[in-house]
Structure formats: C-alpha cells, structure tokens
Amino acid sequence: MNKMPDPMSEKTTLTDAVHNLLRRAIIEQALKPGMRLPEDTVGDQFGVSRTIVRHALVRLENEGLVVTRRNRGAFVAEPSLEEAKHVFEVRRCLETEVIRLLVERMPSDGYDRLAAHVRSEQTVQGKDGPVSIRLAGEFHVLLAELTGNHVLARYVSEVVLRCSLIMAMYAKSHSSDCAVDEHSQIIAAIRDGDTGRATRIMEHHLGAVAGRAELEKKPDSVQSILSRYGKELAS
Amino acid sequence: MNKMPDPMSEKTTLTDAVHNLLRRAIIEQALKPGMRLPEDTVGDQFGVSRTIVRHALVRLENEGLVVTRRNRGAFVAEPSLEEAKHVFEVRRCLETEVIRLLVERMPSDGYDRLAAHVRSEQTVQGKDGPVSIRLAGEFHVLLAELTGNHVLARYVSEVVLRCSLIMAMYAKSHSSDCAVDEHSQIIAAIRDGDTGRATRIMEHHLGAVAGRAELEKKPDSVQSILSRYGKELAS
DNA sequence: TGCAACAAGATTGTATCCAATTGACCTGAA
DNA sequence: TTCAGGTCAATTGGATACAATCTTGTTGCA
Incomplete structure (x- = not known):
C-alpha cells in the first residue's frame, strides 16, 4: 500500500502521473506482456482510486501498450x-x-x-x-x-x-x-x-x-504456448 | 433531456457510443472549434452521467480533436x-x-x-x-x-x-x-x-x-480573433 | 468418470457524492 | 471612474457506492 512517489507534484494531474509510471513499467519490462492490470490493484499500489487508473489505462490502450477486453479488464499488450x-x-x-x-x-x-x-x-x-x-x-x-x-x-x-x-x-x-x-x-x-x-x-x-x-521469435506468452499445445491436442 | 439513441445497443459500451457521437458531431461541424464541452451538459443531452462523458473526452483528447485545460474543461480543438x-x-x-x-x-x-x-x-x-x-x-x-x-x-x-x-x-x-x-x-x-x-x-x-x-485563412474563432486584438492592444 | 447447471467471488461498468479550483460579480476605496 | 480585493456560483478533479457481467469452484446427475 505504498503512497504515490508524488512525481513532480506540480501542475501535472494524477492521471498523468499514473499514466507515465505504468508506461515506464511496461517499457522497462517490469510489467511483462500479457500481464493483467486490475484497476483496483493498480490503484491500491499507487494510492489512487480506480477512476484515475481507468483514465490512464484508456490512454495506454490508445498508445497500443495495453489492450482491454470488455468486462475482463486490461492487459499489457502482446503484439503478434x-x-x-x-x-x-x-x-x-x-x-x-x-x-x-x-x-x-x-x-x-x-x-x-x-x-x-x-x-x-x-x-x-x-x-x-x-x-x-x-x-x-x-x-x-x-x-x-x-x-x-x-x-x-x-x-x-x-x-x-x-x-x-x-x-x-x-x-x-x-x-x-x-x-x-x-x-x-x-x-x-x-x-x-x-x-x-x-x-x-x-x-x-x-x-x-x-x-x-x-x-529469434520467442513467443513465451501463455496464450501462444497453449495454442501450440492445443494444436497437438486436436490431432 | 433526450435519451441516448441506443446506438448498436450491442456489445458496445456507453463510453464508446458517446465517444463516437461526439466525434461525428465535431467532424460534421455541429460542434464548432473552440466550443466548450461541459461534462454535465453533454451528459444530460445524452442521458448519461459525467463519468461516461469524461472517458469519452479523454479519448477525444488523445485523438487531438479536443483540448482540455486543467480545471477549465474541454473544448473542441482549434488547431493553429x-x-x-x-x-x-x-x-x-x-x-x-x-x-x-x-x-x-x-x-x-x-x-x-x-x-x-x-x-x-x-x-x-x-x-x-x-x-x-x-x-x-x-x-x-x-x-x-x-x-x-x-x-x-x-x-x-x-x-x-x-x-x-x-x-x-x-x-x-x-x-x-x-x-x-x-x-x-x-x-x-x-x-x-x-x-x-x-x-x-x-x-x-x-x-x-x-x-x-x-x-482562405478564416480564423473566426473567439480565441484567434481576440489574439489579434490583443496584439493591437499590446502595441 | 465426465459433463452440465448453479452459485459464489472477483472485476469491470456506471452513477452519485464530496472537495478543490477557477472565473465572474459585486463592493469599496483611491 | 477605475482598479483592487473578496465572496460566490459554476465546473472540474477525484473517490466511493452500487449494478452488471464474467470467472471459477462446486455440486448433482447421467
């Protein structure tokens, strides 16, 4: 339940801060592709409410770094x-x-x-x-x-x-x-x-x-691995 | 206080619907550049709450169709x-x-x-x-x-x-x-x-x-007109 | 044993509520 | 008359509460 590091603390809105933090985390591979990003979990970690996290996730989706499925939540993108x-x-x-x-x-x-x-x-x-x-x-x-x-x-x-x-x-x-x-x-x-x-x-x-x-095609995501195994199963 | 036209009514979320409607309204010039977009006004018109409008506005800002000023609200973009x-x-x-x-x-x-x-x-x-x-x-x-x-x-x-x-x-x-x-x-x-x-x-x-x-440079927006007058004033 | 229906938990979708900031109006003094 | 200051309404920033939906674990039956 860490508090936000209060980044810049100035005229930047909370949404911006969370947005930037999440983006950096994704780019630096702290958050790996395919990983779930539950809104309240992220919110608790950063000490903000789901509202903020949602806005940040919307932006990240626009940037193509996360994908969201209806009623399923947001995931770090796994580009094919x-x-x-x-x-x-x-x-x-x-x-x-x-x-x-x-x-x-x-x-x-x-x-x-x-x-x-x-x-x-x-x-x-x-x-x-x-x-x-x-x-x-x-x-x-x-x-x-x-x-x-x-x-x-x-x-x-x-x-x-x-x-x-x-x-x-x-x-x-x-x-x-x-x-x-x-x-x-x-x-x-x-x-x-x-x-x-x-x-x-x-x-x-x-x-x-x-x-x-x-x-070096290295698709080690759960989905892609299972799809390969699934093909074996079907035969 | 019209109800939403219930667009598609299918698996599309309310946010998507409002997002699309606002975008169309801007493109079709029903909403002119520089026009304010108060969250609750838009919400009342479409019969949804501010939350939805907020999310839609965030997306529109990402697309560059609206700009938001901190604590001032959202406006239809006036690209220079x-x-x-x-x-x-x-x-x-x-x-x-x-x-x-x-x-x-x-x-x-x-x-x-x-x-x-x-x-x-x-x-x-x-x-x-x-x-x-x-x-x-x-x-x-x-x-x-x-x-x-x-x-x-x-x-x-x-x-x-x-x-x-x-x-x-x-x-x-x-x-x-x-x-x-x-x-x-x-x-x-x-x-x-x-x-x-x-x-x-x-x-x-x-x-x-x-x-x-x-x-045919035709900047008839309030802002651009006033900026010209402002320059006169400064001299 | 395997499948299907059901129920409980978790998570998102949406609405409502409170706080903080801004802009406007109004008042008063130089 | 003009400008400074202060109060107040309007509007956004953010948090919480409720409803809808999906996932998952369990149970009952073939």
Whole structure:
C-alpha cells in the first residue's frame, strides 16, 4: 500500500502521473506482456482510486501498450508478429520523413542536443538494462522533436514505445552497442545533407532489430504456448 | 433531456457510443472549434452521467480533436495554422506509404470496395453537407485499411479526422467535386501499378486542400480573433 | 468418470457524492 | 471612474457506492 512517489507534484494531474509510471513499467519490462492490470490493484499500489487508473489505462490502450477486453479488464499488450511488422512498417515510414525534414531544417541547437544525447547513451553502453533501452528509444524521439513537428514527434514516440514492447517480447537482448554507433552515423549523414545515406542507415538500423526479432521469435506468452499445445491436442 | 439513441445497443459500451457521437458531431461541424464541452451538459443531452462523458473526452483528447485545460474543461480543438501544417505533413507522409503498399499488395476485393465507395461519394456529389465531408475522409481511411496494416490505418484515420476539423476551421467550402474525381484517378493509378503517378495525384489532392486552407485563412474563432486584438492592444 | 447447471467471488461498468479550483460579480476605496 | 480585493456560483478533479457481467469452484446427475 505504498503512497504515490508524488512525481513532480506540480501542475501535472494524477492521471498523468499514473499514466507515465505504468508506461515506464511496461517499457522497462517490469510489467511483462500479457500481464493483467486490475484497476483496483493498480490503484491500491499507487494510492489512487480506480477512476484515475481507468483514465490512464484508456490512454495506454490508445498508445497500443495495453489492450482491454470488455468486462475482463486490461492487459499489457502482446503484439503478434504480424502487428509487430506493421508497427515497424509505420515506424520506418515516419522516421524516413523525420530525416527528410531534418536535412532541410535542423534547428540551430539540434546537433548539440543530439551530441549530448549520444554521450549519455555511451555512458551506459554495454549494460543491457532498462536505461539503455529507454535511451535508445529517446534518441529517435529527440530526432523527431527536432523537426519542430509535434504531431510527427508524437506518433514517432508512440511507435518507438511499441517497438520497445515488441523487442521485449521477441528479442533476446537489445544489444545497444551497434545502436549507439549507428546513431552517430545518422547524425553525421544528416549534417552532411545526405538524405539517402541517412535513410539507408536508419533502414538498416531498424531492419536489424526487426529482423533479429523475427528470427529469434520467442513467443513465451501463455496464450501462444497453449495454442501450440492445443494444436497437438486436436490431432 | 433526450435519451441516448441506443446506438448498436450491442456489445458496445456507453463510453464508446458517446465517444463516437461526439466525434461525428465535431467532424460534421455541429460542434464548432473552440466550443466548450461541459461534462454535465453533454451528459444530460445524452442521458448519461459525467463519468461516461469524461472517458469519452479523454479519448477525444488523445485523438487531438479536443483540448482540455486543467480545471477549465474541454473544448473542441482549434488547431493553429502551424499545427495544421504539421498534420498535413504527417498525413502526406502516411498516405504516400499507403499508396506504396497498395501498389505492391492490394487485396483481391480491394478495387470492388473502392469502386463501391466512390459510387456512394458520387451520389452525394455537389451537396456540400456533412455527409460529403465524412465520405471524402472515409475514402482515405478505406485505402489505408486495404493495406492490411491496421496500425497504419489507425494513424491515417486520426490525421484524416484532424484534417476534417482543420478544413472546418480554415476552408470556406469543402468543394468535394474535384475530390471524387481525384479519388478515381488515384485508384486508376494504383491499378496501373504507377506509384509515382498515384503519389503525385495524392500530393496534389492534399496540397490543394492544404493550400486552399492557407489562402482562405478564416480564423473566426473567439480565441484567434481576440489574439489579434490583443496584439493591437499590446502595441 | 465426465459433463452440465448453479452459485459464489472477483472485476469491470456506471452513477452519485464530496472537495478543490477557477472565473465572474459585486463592493469599496483611491 | 477605475482598479483592487473578496465572496460566490459554476465546473472540474477525484473517490466511493452500487449494478452488471464474467470467472471459477462446486455440486448433482447421467
């Protein structure tokens, strides 16, 4: 029955706080795919009422991080391999646009902020922890925000988060070493004004993770395991 | 104090119903940009409690159709011209991807469904009513759904809805005549496997509305008018 | 033994209630 | 007359209470 850590405590509403906490918990794999999220359990944990939790869950459902079944409650999403491909497809599309836009209009402080981010990524390089995963995602969000297009940035943020969840399900390790290096390469290509090269690196960057996920296909959810056993049973 | 029209009455929850009704009302311009949406007023109108309205408003805010100010309530969104440009930018990006995907994988019943839709658009051609606006938008959503990528379709749906709202604010008339014709041209180009031509038509299609919106800039909302006067006042 | 109907528990769906914040109106003094 | 301050109504933020629905365990019967 812990009290809420009172995050920011300022002008942010309780719903926002719970929303952010749940999202972080999902991304960092504290809450694993398929896990149930009963409203009053979550509410008790955070010291808020079900009303708040419900609102937060609605938002998370919109973001594709949880799914809710009528009268059954909310669960951490278990994206299928097909859905995963769809998410990556959209992500590739959006991030290509981000690069195009940045090549033609990178803000003045853009490269500084990118460099700072890469540095902070390097400090945790090698450690395969939640922090590493989060930072790798935030690099892409930062790129999107630098376009100045907040709508685009929001969608990029969403697909990046969903990709984190997908990686959590299907990939064995995030192996962020190559990622940081490729991040630097992308920045360099954008600075050179070389849209093609930047896009190619980005596609390789995303393709690598997507491809790895597909190869190491590791569906250990209750549902998928039982469906396999169910097929044996039917024969 | 009308009772809810009991929409579908099936397995859909009250929140869903209110959500859909409000969304339609906004898109069809029954609820104009900037208009307040007091929770209990809406609740009384639909015969449901504030709780339901609250949940619906949370969803609408996620879709970018309403904005809520802390302790002030919800308002129909008034996208700025900058935000409008951003939405169109994202929309162009997504719809280009839709065309690329359809050229390489159009489902077997795709052209039939598209043809049927265009026919229904033609039946209301000329009339500049809400139905015409809605159908024009649904054409693009249908295109996106035919890709089989539900994630993509969902994002397209969102930006199309926001574009409807933008047009409601900034364009004098939707002038759907040319739109229907261009829809047919896009279908033809996709069928020919001519990605370039289809994309060009789509860009023209979107560019036309976006451009027109910018030219006929008609910000008659209370907020925007007062902001102009406010600047005069400040000088 | 296996299946079906039933009943109890748990969880969500919805409504109502209280508290906190905001905006407007009103009053009063410079 | 204008502006500052204070009070009050209106509205949202949040919590609790009740109803509907699903899950699950149990019991009875074939």
